[in-house]
Amino acid sequence: MERLVQLETLIARNQERFYKIGQALKEIRDNRLYKLALFDTFEAYTRARWDMGKAHAYRLIKSYEVIYNLSPIGDKLPANESQIRSLARLDSLEQRRIWKAIINNGMELTALNIKKFIATQKAPSENKPDLTERISAEYMAAVQAMVEQVRVAQHDHWQKTSRQAALLWNRVIREKIQSKKTCNG
Helix, strand or coil: CHHHHHHHHHHHHCCCCHHHHHHHHHHHHHCCHHHHHCCCCHHHHHHHHHCCCHHHHHHHHHHHHHHHHHCCCCCCCCCCHHHHHHHHCCCHHHHHHHHHHHHHHCCCCCHHHHHHHHHHCCCHHHHCCCCCCCCCHHHHHHHHHHHHHHHHHHHCCCCCCCHHHHHHHHHHHHHHHHCCCCCCC
């Protein structure tokens, strides 16, 4: 209970320090300290104790995680949660790469500028058109046959085909699909 009181005091004193609030909320959530205050869920705790919706609480936690990830880069960090939103969608390595580029660019740090910069820095593969609907009838039939075989194997509790074998062949197919070699050159 003492740690919960300490963390709640931190939140109350540092409303403008969004990432510190995120850090405290993360610890309360991860260690289920909200149960000490007799709340069943983290969401119920943040709503009743801080008049904070679930989405905002999780954005603050994510803000802390992004700041923690970026802090080894240097002294210049996002100034508020809205500047972090676009960065939060990236994995940790991309966050660091993009943040370094933003700082080196020298632009004014606003949420809108950061969002625009990230949009221009997407990897070429992210700019490709969505072709997930393009599939031949033969390929679809083969996939459906495989899915049916998985269903049969699950139904017989993996007696005739082991789950390990199915996972192995799943990996083989995945590697074939992802390989850059093609029959056409």
